[in-house]
Structure formats: C-alpha cells, structure tokens
Amino acid sequence: MSLSKPLLSGLIFLSLGGFMIAHATGLRLGTVSAMGPGFFPMVIGILMCLVSAVFLGQACTSKHPAVGTISVASVRPLLLVITALGAFAISIDKFGLILSTVLLVTISRFAGDERLGWLPTAVLAAVLSAFVGYLFWYVLKLPLQLWP
Amino acid sequence: MDLFANLSLGFSVALSPANLLYCLVGVTVGTLIGVLPGIGPMATIAILLPVTFGLDPVAALIMLAGIYYGSMYGSAITSILLNTPGHAASAVVCLDGYPLARNGQGGLALVISALSSFVGGSLAIILVMTFAPMVAEFGLRFSSPEYFSMLILGLTAAAGLSQGSFIKGIAMVLLGLGIGTVGTDLTSGVQRFTFDNWNLADGINFVILAMGFFAVTEIVFNLEQKGRSTLVHTRFAMADLTAAVRSFARMWGAVLRGFGIGFTFGALPGSGPTIATFVAYSAEKSVARDSSRFGKGALEGVAGPESANNSASIAGLIPTLTLGVPGDAIMAMMLGALLIFGITPGPGVIVDEPELFWGLVASLWIGNVLLLALNIPLIGVWARVLTIPYKLLYPSILLFICIGVFSINNRTFDIGLLALFSVVGYVLAKLDFPAAPVLLGLILGPMIEDHLRRALLMGRGDFSMFFTRPISAILLLATLGIVIYVIVSTIQQARQARARDETEVRQ
Structure with missing residues (x-):
C-alpha cells in the first residue's frame, strides 16, 4: 500500500x-x-x-495516485529555508545580529535554482546587516546583541 | 450622539498629524510589500504586525488598516502586471487585468482598478457608519450561547465557502482550535500542552503561525516554481489618466454592482472578499451584452471585482468590530491585533471606544484618498519594484520575518516555533489543505471555549438552549444550511465528474 x-x-x-x-x-x-x-x-x-x-x-x-517519491532535490528549498531559520535562531543569542544575518543570507542563497553570485551575496549581507543593525538595534532598541 | 458628532470625532482623531502619518506610512509600506511578487496581503500584514505593537491602539489600528488596503492594492498591481495574485481575492483581477496589460493597457487597468476600489470602498464606509451601530445594538442582545453559535457559523462558513474541500477546511479549523488550547487555561490556571516549557505558557501568538503558514510557505513554493510569469512593461503618462477617467465613467454600473455584492458578502460572518470578487465577476459576465469579451481584457471584469473586493474588505469590519466574529483570515488578524492591545471587539466597542471606532472609520476614508493620490502617479514606481529579482528578495524577506517574530516576545524560542510551523504549513499546503481556516481557529479558539463554558454553566449543562434561544437557533440553522449546501454541491460535482469519465471511456 x-x-x-x-x-x-x-x-x-x-x-x-x-x-x-x-x-x-x-x-x-x-x-x-x-x-x-x-x-x-x-x-x-x-x-x-x-x-x-x-x-x-x-x-x-477511490483510487488516488500515490504521493510522489520524496527526494532531497525536491525538498531542497524547504530544507534550506528551514536551515536558514534554525541557524538564525541558534546564532542570534551567541553571535549577535550582524553575524546571524550574514549566516541567514548565506544559507538561504542556496535555496533557489537561480542563485545569487558570491559577490552580490556578500553585498546583500553587508547592506542588510547594516540596515537591521541600525533599525532594530540602534533605533528600535530591541534587546539584541549586535556582536558576539 | 448623532452621526455628525461621531464623524467630527472620527475625523479629529484621524486627522491628527501623528495618525495621519501612521495612515500614510501604513498605506505606502503596505503597497510596497504587497507589490513584491509572492508576498500577498496575509504575509504582508503578518510581517508588519510586530511593527505596530509599540503604538497606542488607535494609531496601531489606523496603521494596520492602511497596511491592509495598501497591500490589497499592491496585490492587484502584481495580478495585473505579472498575472500572479498574492491573495485569492485578487485572482479574479488577473482574468481580465493581465490581458489588458499585455495589450499595452496596463496603466489603464491599474487606474480603473484604483478608481473602482476607491468608489466601492467609499460607499461601503458610508454604509458601515450607518449599519455598524445598529448591528452593535443587536449584538447587545447576544449572550454566550448566541456568541458560541455565531462563532460556529463563522468557522463553518470559513471552512465551507473557501476554495478546496470542506472537510479539509474543517480539519484546519480543528488544528487551529487545538493550537489555541496551548498555554495556561484561564479558568483553572492549568498548563495545557506546554510540556513544562515556560515559553509556551502564554499560548502561541498567531503572528508566528501566520508567518509560518503564509509567508515562509509562500516563499518556499515560489522557490520551487520553475517557470515564472513574464512582467509586462508598463509606461504611464498623464494623457493616459484622462483617457482612463473617461472610460471609468462608463464603468458606473459595474462599480455599483460590485459594491453591492461586496458589501453583502463582506458583512456576512464567515464569507469575505474572495467570494465577493468571484460573484461580482460572474455578475458582470451575465449582465454584459457580449460576454465573450471577458477573459480577453474587459474593463468591467476589472472594475466590478475590484469594487467588490474593497467594499467587502471594509464591510468585513462590521462583524469583526461589533460582534467579534471576523469574516476571513485577514480580519481575524485584525481582531487578534486588537486583543493584543487589550481591546475585546464586541457590541461595546462603539460605545466604550468611540475614538477607536470612529477614528478608524474616518481614517479608512482618508487612507483610500491617500491610496488614490499616492498610487496613480506612482504606478511607474510600483511597476519597477516588480522587476527586483526574487533571488535578492527572499533572503531579505526571511530576515525580516525572523526579526519580526523575535520582536513579538523578544525570545529566540519563537523563531524555532516559526520553523516548525513553516514545515507543518508546507506539508499541509502540499496536501491541498487551505491555510486560512487554521488562523481563524487559533484566534477564535479561546473565545469559543470561553463562551461554550459560560453557556453550559448558564444552562446547567443542558445543550438544548442552543436550539431554544431564537437567535442561537437561527445561527445554528444557517450553519446546518451551509453544511447541507456544501455536501449537496460536492455530490453533484462528483456525479458530473463520473458522468464525464464515463463518456470519455465510451469514446
């Protein structure tokens, strides 16, 4: 069955x-x-x-077609997005906002078929960490560490 | 207090510089995020909700309302120019909006969409001002048995009238109700489903579930999709505006019909903008002299449903604010936000919080004016936002989702919960379960349990009062009516499908 x-x-x-x-x-x-x-x-x-x-x-x-075989390739977007979320959750307490942002951007880069090149990834990570650092740490003062 | 005194109170609240600013920010940011492909109004509101938690309730609700219709409008832009609806209610606009855009009339379609939304919404606001106090007065006669029956009706309608299978909708409502029982039981103080983890003691915030089931799941589905719809490049000049206004003048019938249909469906508990847009579209098709134009770029196919969409969204505030029974998942989130601010929606809101109610109603209208004033000149800008490549967008959105979830309670545990809900939401979406009912179940669950407990306490454990009290009996009869309607139409569809199979076999 x-x-x-x-x-x-x-x-x-x-x-x-x-x-x-x-x-x-x-x-x-x-x-x-x-x-x-x-x-x-x-x-x-x-x-x-x-x-x-x-x-x-x-x-x-009634007859229903079986759920197709689940391969690593077919669930890759899900696995990588979840890994990125998990990595962010684990790292934010230990390494702070900046490094966990870099980690999240780097891991989630692999989730899609069309991937961002390494240089744009680095630029995106830098821009995003500067932005969230300014907005959430400096302006909104969330109880977060910025650095380890 | 008469209507004019109420209105002047409302406008004095809504026109205060701070609230005006929140409204403007809400509309702009809502449209901006709503335009992003693959981010619908549900995800937009979930992502932006934590931002409003620091504000006072009136300002927060004004901003949320701005985010709401801003994101609805943004979703219409994506539907027309990219053929990818962010929300089920925008799916209908694709039918004629996208063909129009491909014929080089994208600007025209967007202006018609904005004007129809504005007119449908404005008319709906007038009716909300007249009817909401009446409904609230009626609601004062409600006691726990009536509320319980009303909530059951709302949840059944949400499960039955949404797309997809009824039984799957019911399953999702039950899942939501189950998740709603996590935390400390308010009556006994007993911990339920917390497994000695104090992070769960306050229950699970609906924003985390909404982000997992809607935002993250949407992102993963987008990443899996191979072929992408092509963006239709749209230029827009002021000369087009006069042409658009001229063709809009011929759309009055469609706009008024859409408004009527939208208001009726929006005001009913358990139905919402989605059904309203579908009904409005088929109404336009049956009224039109030449129905073959539909699907190829008929302007009425944009005007009617867009008017219905906005009218239904605004009418949805009546059951949400005066009875505490939201029509769809978005209204449920508004209700959840109110609960977070310590306001219990119900018949008392209009009397107890006149500033909140009339301020919101006034700001709805101001927000619609802002939307119109802001968006028609900015159509070119929104069209350019659509060209941002997705590979750049999704890591940024994931980051904002994570920080947003963290900021609700300032704890990392919630990000883990988000990851869990994302996986569950993804698996259930793959099995064709609708996501909206789970959110309704989660937000309404504690209210249902409370009213059930009180009703049974009142009736000393006798269930018959649900059927002997007239209002409650009517509500339960309506619930039964929906169940029978859904079952009968399912059987009919199955029979038709079988008949089709048999003819195919014979051929």
Whole structure:
C-alpha cells in the first residue's frame, strides 16, 4: 500500500487527534456544566479523529495516485529555508545580529535554482546587516546583541 | 450622539498629524510589500504586525488598516502586471487585468482598478457608519450561547465557502482550535500542552503561525516554481489618466454592482472578499451584452471585482468590530491585533471606544484618498519594484520575518516555533489543505471555549438552549444550511465528474 494524499492526510490528523486526546486525559475533564481544562481539548481531539476517518475512508474507496517519491532535490528549498531559520535562531543569542544575518543570507542563497553570485551575496549581507543593525538595534532598541 | 458628532470625532482623531502619518506610512509600506511578487496581503500584514505593537491602539489600528488596503492594492498591481495574485481575492483581477496589460493597457487597468476600489470602498464606509451601530445594538442582545453559535457559523462558513474541500477546511479549523488550547487555561490556571516549557505558557501568538503558514510557505513554493510569469512593461503618462477617467465613467454600473455584492458578502460572518470578487465577476459576465469579451481584457471584469473586493474588505469590519466574529483570515488578524492591545471587539466597542471606532472609520476614508493620490502617479514606481529579482528578495524577506517574530516576545524560542510551523504549513499546503481556516481557529479558539463554558454553566449543562434561544437557533440553522449546501454541491460535482469519465471511456 503506497501513501496517497488522503491516506497521508488521514494519518496526520489521526495522530494529531490521538495526541490531543492522550494529553487531555491527563487533565481534569470536569462535567458538562463545569468544563474542566481537559474538556475542550478532548472534544477537539475526538473531532480530529472523526475528520481523519473521512480522509481514511476516501483513501480506501477511490483510487488516488500515490504521493510522489520524496527526494532531497525536491525538498531542497524547504530544507534550506528551514536551515536558514534554525541557524538564525541558534546564532542570534551567541553571535549577535550582524553575524546571524550574514549566516541567514548565506544559507538561504542556496535555496533557489537561480542563485545569487558570491559577490552580490556578500553585498546583500553587508547592506542588510547594516540596515537591521541600525533599525532594530540602534533605533528600535530591541534587546539584541549586535556582536558576539 | 448623532452621526455628525461621531464623524467630527472620527475625523479629529484621524486627522491628527501623528495618525495621519501612521495612515500614510501604513498605506505606502503596505503597497510596497504587497507589490513584491509572492508576498500577498496575509504575509504582508503578518510581517508588519510586530511593527505596530509599540503604538497606542488607535494609531496601531489606523496603521494596520492602511497596511491592509495598501497591500490589497499592491496585490492587484502584481495580478495585473505579472498575472500572479498574492491573495485569492485578487485572482479574479488577473482574468481580465493581465490581458489588458499585455495589450499595452496596463496603466489603464491599474487606474480603473484604483478608481473602482476607491468608489466601492467609499460607499461601503458610508454604509458601515450607518449599519455598524445598529448591528452593535443587536449584538447587545447576544449572550454566550448566541456568541458560541455565531462563532460556529463563522468557522463553518470559513471552512465551507473557501476554495478546496470542506472537510479539509474543517480539519484546519480543528488544528487551529487545538493550537489555541496551548498555554495556561484561564479558568483553572492549568498548563495545557506546554510540556513544562515556560515559553509556551502564554499560548502561541498567531503572528508566528501566520508567518509560518503564509509567508515562509509562500516563499518556499515560489522557490520551487520553475517557470515564472513574464512582467509586462508598463509606461504611464498623464494623457493616459484622462483617457482612463473617461472610460471609468462608463464603468458606473459595474462599480455599483460590485459594491453591492461586496458589501453583502463582506458583512456576512464567515464569507469575505474572495467570494465577493468571484460573484461580482460572474455578475458582470451575465449582465454584459457580449460576454465573450471577458477573459480577453474587459474593463468591467476589472472594475466590478475590484469594487467588490474593497467594499467587502471594509464591510468585513462590521462583524469583526461589533460582534467579534471576523469574516476571513485577514480580519481575524485584525481582531487578534486588537486583543493584543487589550481591546475585546464586541457590541461595546462603539460605545466604550468611540475614538477607536470612529477614528478608524474616518481614517479608512482618508487612507483610500491617500491610496488614490499616492498610487496613480506612482504606478511607474510600483511597476519597477516588480522587476527586483526574487533571488535578492527572499533572503531579505526571511530576515525580516525572523526579526519580526523575535520582536513579538523578544525570545529566540519563537523563531524555532516559526520553523516548525513553516514545515507543518508546507506539508499541509502540499496536501491541498487551505491555510486560512487554521488562523481563524487559533484566534477564535479561546473565545469559543470561553463562551461554550459560560453557556453550559448558564444552562446547567443542558445543550438544548442552543436550539431554544431564537437567535442561537437561527445561527445554528444557517450553519446546518451551509453544511447541507456544501455536501449537496460536492455530490453533484462528483456525479458530473463520473458522468464525464464515463463518456470519455465510451469514446
């Protein structure tokens, strides 16, 4: 059995619903007239499972083409954009705004098919770090380090 | 207070130099970012929202409104000149706007679009001033059961009337409601889904979700796309303006029809500009003597939907501000912003915050005038913004998204959350799930839970009051009507598709 879109959708929402129900059982459910903290998440979790049943039903009844094979090449833009975000998040506390900006621009450069040359990348990184440094550190005074 | 006293209060607020400046900045920056290909109004507002968090509520809302219609107009420019709509509501404008641009009439199409938006919007503002206080008075009769039913209607409509499958819309609403339960439960003080991480104790800010599901996902999708639409070069001279105004004079019917359609759909909870533009377009097509011109550059195909778009956007303020039930995801973000500023939208807003309400209404009109005055001369500039290569743009946008997310709570944890939402948003978008309902669910979730709890407390756990209280019963009946309509039309489509398959097989 190969993964089709409805099957994958069903599995995603089944696990989300199951997760919500599992977490909600750890909270006090309360009664209908006095809802506890677990009541609403439990209802949502059950509804999610019902919705996932519809997706799974669709997956069984009709023929859907399987989701194409996922290769590194096909998810490269996503992977690189996420890597750039992650690198920025990790580096901003340690290395400061300027270096993390350079890091983000350099990593995200690889995400597209049309790539910026190295010199324009360097210029872009320099211009952007000067701009955000001025705007967010100097003018708006966000609690950020500029340098390590 | 009568209307004129209210209006003078509104204009005195909106015309104060500071607020005028915020309005101007909002309109300009909104258009500038909205014009950037692949950045729609949703992403534009999400990116610019953190900027307004430092302002006082009135100024922030005025600036946000400016950003909103600025970005809508910017999105229309991209649709007409580049054939890439930034928002579903602009998709219709592409149909005739882009052919016009290819015939060398891009400037004409843009002026018609701006003038139609202006007229449709101005008329809608007049109706908002008359109707909003009435709706608010009606809303004063609402209590928790009515609010609960109203919110259910709004969410069902948002899931059912948007494009794509109804059940996927419902799934996304549920996902949003689920994400909305993360954090401290306000009634009991219990931590839900926080896993002892104090960064989650205050819940998840909707801006982070919006940036992940809309802005970053849009960027990744753009990067995956191979072929790019070609930009139509547009020159614009003042001589074209007089010609455009002359042809606009023939568009009155289309503009008025668009305004009426837009206002009706915008004012209804759960529907918004997107449906309004589609209905307005088909209305123009059926009214026209020669409907074959449509799709090849009919000016009515630009004027009607653009008037409807702006009229619906402004009418959407009525349910959002007076009942607290937004019509679409953009209005939901406006509502979320108000909540951040400590204002709970509802029937009391007009009475309790007259400066906010009337100031906003007045600034809507001023903003529309500014948009017109600013944009017609600047058409050439906006067209040039479109030529900025994407490889230069997206790293810059990613950087501003990151810093924007950081600035909401001044913590890096939120950037990690952004990365998580980007992946989830991307996967769900690949599986054809609509993104707007998740945002509505997240913003409205805590309100729904609260009203449900209060209603059940009032009725001592008896669900029947949702059906015995007349207003609540009507709202739930309307919800049922939408569900039945969606199911019936889905079955019909499936039957037609099967019939088509069979004839193909026979041939």
